[in-house]
Amino acid sequence: MSSTAGQVIKCRAAVSWEAGKPLVIEEVEVAPPKAMEVRLKILYTSLCHTDVYFWEAKGQTPVFPRIFGHEAGGIVESVGEGVTDLAPGDHVLPIFTGECRECAHCKSEESNMCDLLRINTDRGVMISDGQSRFSINGKPIYHFLGTSTFSEYTVLHVGCVAKINPAAPLDKVCVISCGISTGYGATVNVARPPKGSTVAVFGLGAVGLAAAEGARASGASRIIGVDLNPKRFEEAKKFGVTEFVNPADHKKPVQEVLVEMTNGGVDRSVECTGNINAMISAFECVHDGWGVAVLVGVPHKDAEFKTHPVNFLNERTLKGTFFGNYKPRTDIPGVVEKYMNKELELEKFITHSVPFSEINKAFDLMLKGESLRCIIRMDG
Numbered sequence: 570m571s572s573t574a575g576q577v578i579k580c581r582a583a584v585s586w587e588a589g590k591p592l593v594i595e596e597v598e599v600a601p602p603k604a605m606e607v608r609l610k611i612l613y614t615s616l617c618h619t620d621v622y623f624w625e626a627k628g629q630t631p632v633f634p635r636i637f638g639h640e641a642g643g644i645v646e647s648v649g650e651g652v653t654d655l656a657p658g659d660h661v662l663p664i665f666t667g668e669c670r671e672c673a674h675c676k677s678e679e680s681n682m683c684d685l686l687r688i689n690t691d692r693g694v695m696i697s698d699g700q701s702r703f704s705i706n707g708k709p710i711y712h713f714l715g716t717s718t719f720s721e722y723t724v725l726h727v728g729c730v731a732k733i734n735p736a737a738p739l740d741k742v743c744v745i746s747c748g749i750s751t752g753y754g755a756t757v758n759v760a761r762p763p764k765g766s767t768v769a770v771f772g773l774g775a776v777g778l779a780a781a782e783g784a785r786a787s788g789a790s791r792i793i794g795v796d797l798n799p800k801r802f803e804e805a806k807k808f809g810v811t812e813f814v815n816p817a818d819h820k821k822p823v824q825e826v827l828v829e830m831t832n833g834g835v836d837r838s839v840e841c842t843g844n845i846n847a848m849i850s851a852f853e854c855v856h857d858g859w860g861v862a863v864l865v866g867v868p869h870k871d872a873e874f875k876t877h878p879v880n881f882l883n884e885r886t887l888k889g890t891f892f893g894n895y896k897p898r899t900d901i902p903g904v905v906e907k908y909m910n911k912e913l914e915l916e917k918f919i920t921h922s923v924p925f926s927e928i929n930k931a932f933d934l935m936l937k938g939e940s941l942r943c944i945i946r947m948d949g
């Protein structure tokens with residue numbers, strides 16, 4: 570056990586005091602892990618658009634003060650009572666949705682929606698006792714997605730921690746902890762395009778480009794990227810995207826443009842924007858008879874999906890997924906091995922890097938649509 574085990578650790582964390590206001594680096598106290606919990610030292614974290622939505626809190630429930638961050642890589646510092654499959658020094662990825670290994674979902678091959686640890690965006694406390702492990706002068710600071718990786722140390726439920734190959738570089742594989750697994754898995758595990766298919770990807774951020782990688786790995790013959798940001802098109806060529814559509818360039822709805830381009834519709838579509846209209850377009854652009862659309866983007870809390878029921882009667886399928894249907898503890902070590910075996914490239918998703926002291930720059934880059942993934946180095 571490390572010398573800090575069982576003790577409160579004082580360290581730096583980027584605290585979000587108010588919606589939409591720059592994060593402030595503060596000294597926080599991080600309590601030791603309780604039963605079935607693990608305390609991690611975070612070495613690298615990155616920014617996903619989901620952090621930005623909940624920080625802006627425009628279409629989401631405001632929970633403040635809060636420590637955001639869920640895409641990261643780190644090392645186990647200490648473990649709580651009852652934790653047997655992780656030990657100090659293990660290299661790990663924190664995951665925003667967990668795997669208890671005991672519930673009906675964890676036992677099902679079809680689901681990763683663990684009853685105990687499934688994503689809960691509005692909870693700011695630990696499951697076991699309803700308390701936060703973070704505080705400043707005795708005042709609690711809330712958790713986010715059970716991960717809160719914008720802190721040098723953080724406490725997670727053991728079921729939200731994937732143990733990975735210690736030889737894997739954490740400054741690269743940290744992006745597997747959310748965005749890349751989500752997009753890649755949405756295609757290979759959920760949309761499952763047959764070889765030779767035409768696949769449309771809505772939203773060419775890191776999640777959408779990982780979905781495009783999944784389409785390429787599945788042998789898709791056409792991959793059509795849809796985005797409102799034309800800066801994304803050049804970059805997307807590196808991810809196998811073969812054609813581009815900017816909805817802003819057309820008078821008619823983008824689903825009609827895609828249906829015309831593909832002689833009746835695409836075989837599969839994967840939506841990675843979070844925009845409700847893009848979600849509807851992603852469904853309505855699939856071919857009747859066999860088309861499958863997969864929703865990945867996190868919607869506004871009041872969003873409603875409207876489409877004519879005949880679109881379903883005409884044998885189109887609509888699905889959705891969190892984390893690309895991967896089970897965090899069972900499947901993620903294998904995704905890391907795909908990177909180690911050079912079957913999955915991560916470097917091209919990482920467009921920027923900043924020291925922790927400049928974390929607000931990562932938010933600016935994402936809001937301006939300039940970055941795919943910006944790595945935040947916790948030692949800086």
Ligand code: NAD
Binds near residue numbers: 773795842
């Ligand atoms: P990002 O901001 O890097 O990329 C989103 C892209 O969508 C941008 O390029 C933007 O220009 C484009 N876009 C926005 N509205 C559009 C529209 N109406 N039509 C076409 N393109 C549009 O974000 P990201 O980090 O890649 O995340 C993408 C989405 O996936 C977000 O909604 C995020 O919350 C969600 N997400 C979901 C899961 C999950 O498990 N389901 C996990 C991670 C992220």
Ligand code: ZN
Binds near residue numbers: 748
């Ligand atoms: Zn994410």
